[in-house]
Amino acid sequence: MPALVFMSTSSSTMRVLILIVAMGAVLELAPQAEAARAFFVFGDSLVDSGNNNYLVTTARADSPPYGIDFPTHRPTGRFSNGLNLPDIISEEIGSERVLPYLSPELTGQKLLIGANFASAGIGILNDTGIQFITVIRIFRQFQLFQQYQQRLTALVGAPQATKLVNGALYLMTLGGNDFVNNYFLAPISQRSSQYSVPEFSRYLITEFRKILLRLFELGARRVLVTGTGPLGCVPSELARSGNDECDPELQGAAAIFNPQLVQMLQELNTQLGSDVFVTANAFDMKEDFISDPQKFGFVTAKVACCGQGPYNGMGQCNPTSNLCPDRNLYAFWDAFHPTEKATRLIVKQIMTGSTKYMNPMNLSTIMALDSRT
Numbered sequence: 001m002p003a004l005v006f007m008s009t010s011s012s013t014m015r016v017l018i019l020i021v022a023m024g025a026v027l028e029l030a031p032q033a034e035a036a037r038a039f040f041v042f043g044d045s046l047v048d049s050g051n052n053n054y055l056v057t058t059a060r061a062d063s064p065p066y067g068i069d070f071p072t073h074r075p076t077g078r079f080s081n082g083l084n085l086p087d088i089i090s091e092e093i094g095s096e097r098v099l100p101y102l103s104p105e106l107t108g109q110k111l112l113i114g115a116n117f118a119s120a121g122i123g124i125l126n127d128t129g130i131q132f133i134t135v136i137r138i139f140r141q142f143q144l145f146q147q148y149q150q151r152l153t154a155l156v157g158a159p160q161a162t163k164l165v166n167g168a169l170y171l172m173t174l175g176g177n178d179f180v181n182n183y184f185l186a187p188i189s190q191r192s193s194q195y196s197v198p199e200f201s202r203y204l205i206t207e208f209r210k211i212l213l214r215l216f217e218l219g220a221r222r223v224l225v226t227g228t229g230p231l232g233c234v235p236s237e238l239a240r241s242g243n244d245e246c247d248p249e250l251q252g253a254a255a256i257f258n259p260q261l262v263q264m265l266q267e268l269n270t271q272l273g274s275d276v277f278v279t280a281n282a283f284d285m286k287e288d289f290i291s292d293p294q295k296f297g298f299v300t301a302k303v304a305c306c307g308q309g310p311y312n313g314m315g316q317c318n319p320t321s322n323l324c325p326d327r328n329l330y331a332f333w334d335a336f337h338p339t340e341k342a343t344r345l346i347v348k349q350i351m352t353g354s355t356k357y358m359n360p361m362n363l364s365t366i367m368a369l370d371s372r373t
């Protein structure tokens, strides 16, 4: 075809040039679209990026000083001073921040990035978080995920949609509220009069197993599942106990629940014949900086940056609360949730931690494995 290239009329030359430029653009875009892995997030306030902004609920983080260190310096609904766990994982896997499913901005090409269905206040059980009124419980999050898949299919067709859903990374953060906002919510709760802590934990594991199998049915093939953190050591619990010690009951509950979770996920993987579920040991990841905050550059892992009362652990974080000037010096942002700085330490372990932290393997290993298939 040299004749075409050497044609001398200027309009033909222009056409060839435009063609070359257009081809260049396609070539440049294609590898990017191929490389970005979609990311789907399910769970509670530790991973909610703003769904609760759209709900009638008291579990919300949409007023200052939430978001004070976010790129926009405004509240977004994240329970953090800045970025939260899904945001930093997105950074690490090289994709854009995932939008909350209820955000009106989540349309068109944005659907290809993934979606965040998490809602602050929810738990494994349907009766967890009823005090927060309309939160999106886990089975409802799955219904919305099905709705998402229909919208995705309309956009890219069924084969591409299935490929995106099967090839995506998933994050499931659930369980803490079943203890904090259910079993231990009152001195005598309905659940605590029904079950001992080990019985309740076994019940939670049974229900969590059903939830994770449902997620598998919906197409998930790589799911990071976070265990519960040191629930008894959050500023809220320190304020409640008042003796400067982590609450032993909540610590004991986490110590029962987490190993059962690891075991259940191992059994599920064996049953499915594949390492679909990967446990992130949030307890040990957080315990590291709670037991030795100075080692990680924090001045305290007991006092929250934002709040009031002892340890800044009482009530809400809001415009009238105490606010620390440097959030990088605090492990806890509010009475329950870590700062962005602490969350970065957690993600570091998720990416490269040993089997003490990530079972059966860390996310950098997963990314390397999955890029080969």
Ligand SMILES: *[C@@H]1O[C@H](CO)[C@@H](O)[C@H](O)[C@H]1NC(C)=O
Binding pocket: 125, 126, 139, 140, 207
């Ligand atoms: C929770 O609700 C869903 C439906 O919304 C139901 O399928 C599930 O069985 C319920 N779980 C329990 C433990 O009752």
Ligand SMILES: *[C@@H]1O[C@H](CO)[C@@H](O)[C@H](O)[C@H]1NC(C)=O
Binding pocket: 351, 352, 353, 354, 355, 358, 360, 361, 362, 364, 365
């Ligand atoms: C975790 O990541 C590091 C470095 O990326 C790697 O050397 C190590 O073997 C991984 N550990 C596991 C258990 O996957």
